[in-house]
Amino acid sequence: MTMPPYRVPTMAEVRAVPWNGFNAISTFSGCGGSSLGYRMAGLRVLWASEFIPAAADTYRANAAPYTHLDTRDIRQVTAQDILDRIGLKVGELDLMDGSPPCAAFSSSGKREAGWDTVKTYSDTRQRVDDLFFEFTRLLGDLRPRMFVAENVAGLVQGTAKGYFKEILAALRKPGYRVKARLLDAQWLGVPQRRQRLIFVGVRDDLGVEPVHPKPLPYRYTIRDALADLPGAHDDVENDPETGQPLTLRGYSVEKYWHELRPGQGHPVRTSLKRLSWDEPCPTIVARAGTSGTAAITHPDHPRYPSLAELRRLGGFPDDFVLTGNYYRRWERIGRAVPPVMMARIAAAVRDEVLVPLRDSGRI
Numbered sequence: 001m002t003m004p005p006y007r008v009p010t011m012a013e014v015r016a017v018p019w020n021g022f023n024a025i026s027t028f029s030g031c032g033g034s035s036l037g038y039r040m041a042g043l044r045v046l047w048a049s050e051f052i053p054a055a056a057d058t059y060r061a062n063a064a065p066y067t068h069l070d071t072r073d074i075r076q077v078t079a080q081d082i083l084d085r086i087g088l089k090v091g092e093l094d095l096m097d098g099s100p101p102c103a104a105f106s107s108s109g110k111r112e113a114g115w116d117t118v119k120t121y122s123d124t125r126q127r128v129d130d131l132f133f134e135f136t137r138l139l140g141d142l143r144p145r146m147f148v149a150e151n152v153a154g155l156v157q158g159t160a161k162g163y164f165k166e167i168l169a170a171l172r173k174p175g176y177r178v179k180a181r182l183l184d185a186q187w188l189g190v191p192q193r194r195q196r197l198i199f200v201g202v203r204d205d206l207g208v209e210p211v212h213p214k215p216l217p218y219r220y221t222i223r224d225a226l227a228d229l230p231g232a233h234d235d236v237e238n239d240p241e242t243g244q245p246l247t248l249r250g251y252s253v254e255k256y257w258h259e260l261r262p263g264q265g266h267p268v269r270t271s272l273k274r275l276s277w278d279e280p281c282p283t284i285v286a287r288a289g290t291s292g293t294a295a296i297t298h299p300d301h302p303r304y305p306s307l308a309e310l311r312r313l314g315g316f317p318d319d320f321v322l323t324g325n326y327y328r329r330w331e332r333i334g335r336a337v338p339p340v341m342m343a344r345i346a347a348a349v350r351d352e353v354l355v356p357l358r359d360s361g362r363i
Contacts, residue, residue, distance in 0.1 A: 003218040006191060006225050008312070008340060011062065011319045014039050022354050025082060025144075027074060027098035027135055031058035031332040033316070034097050034150075037342025039064065041350055043095065046086040049074055054328050055335070061321040074134045079141030091203075093144040094354060094363075099337055100131040100151065132167050139201075140174035145363060146202045146210070146353055147171075148345060150337055153182055153195040168199075176201035179210040183341070186280040187215035190315040190338040191225040194283045198345060202353055206362055213348035222299065223277040225312045232309055235301040240308070244290065244326035248302040251292025262299045269294040275305075281313040288330035315340035 009017075020042035026035045029048040038045050048063070049070045050056040056071050063069060068085050070077060083089065132151070139147055149171070155164045164180075171178045178201040185194035200210035226232035231240070237247050248254040256269050263276030272294035273282050282296060289295030289304035297304055305313065307329050311320055315338030322329035357363045 033336030
């Protein structure tokens with residue numbers, strides 16, 4: 001198969017995608033990465049929930065006019081609130097999506113040391129390890145035809161495996177056939193190595209098995225992603241959008257950068273990685289490279305990626321609006337499900353679950 005050029009649709013092109021007749025809602029929506037993926041696949045996201053103000057600002061800046069954004073704590077939201085807003089009855093919603101915060105299970109975090117505690121998450125303080133069960137509460141009350149939920153790969157590793165089994169049981173309890181699989185964004189059209197645990201469930205009474213997308217036979221490199229982006233090969237001093245310094249010069253981390261070959265991470269400053277043109281980007285984490293901290297850096301120059309470059313590497317449209325300072329904008333991309341990845345997940349469940357159900361008259 002010939003690899004097509006890497007290209008993410010513009011926001012105008014996303015808005016022009018015809019509706020395929022299926023409706024979705026999004027919980028723990030972040031800046032809207034998942035929602036954008038569903039829109040790319042032709043679904044309408046009628047309602048979204050995001051509690052973090054900075055993330056909600058970005059979501060709002062890119063939302064479709066028909067999407068209602070609810071900024072309350074999810075614990076305060078009832079299924080009836082959602083149904084009243086979107087004009088549907090219990091069981092009529094096609095798809096429920098959710099990305100509950102997962103820092104307590106991330107392999108880059110402290111894992112089980114953070115369980116059962118209130119702690120800083122983005123620009124708030126809250127307990128986050130119980131939020132998957134808020135998703136299952138709404139799932140049982142809404143009874144959508146199917147759901148897609150995602151979390152970090154760390155949820156199936158080490159001590160967290162027990163929690164994974166609890167979540168799987170909770171997702172099945174309301175009457176759903178559920179399958180979970182680790183998917184890597186680099187094999188789903190995104191120039192980034194990013195593993196996510198994807199749960200897909202279909203309501204038992206519909207008699208259809210859950211599906212996941214098949215991996216592509218190719219993957220994109222950083223060169224593929226940035227080839228036509230102005231300034232991507234330059235030693236840029238400041239980010240064009242925020243004015244934030246991108247250069248490492250004058251910071252202690254600069255000397256570590258010069259010790260690295262392209263594609264190499266530093267053995268001591270482990271979060272410092274020098275990108276390689278000929279490989280996908282490592283996982284973009286929520287911690288931005290500012291003020292000389294360790295993070296992913298340009299292949300040729302001692303600087304951090306610009307926001308335009310991060311959008312490309314994160315599978316976002318070039319004209320996707322990011323709000324806040326440089327750190328907050330980086331964080332939004334680092335916490336998001338890549339839209340291109342979610343578009344392939346959405347296309348798989350659309351074509352192999354929802355469309356067959358509609359064509360057979362079961363919905």
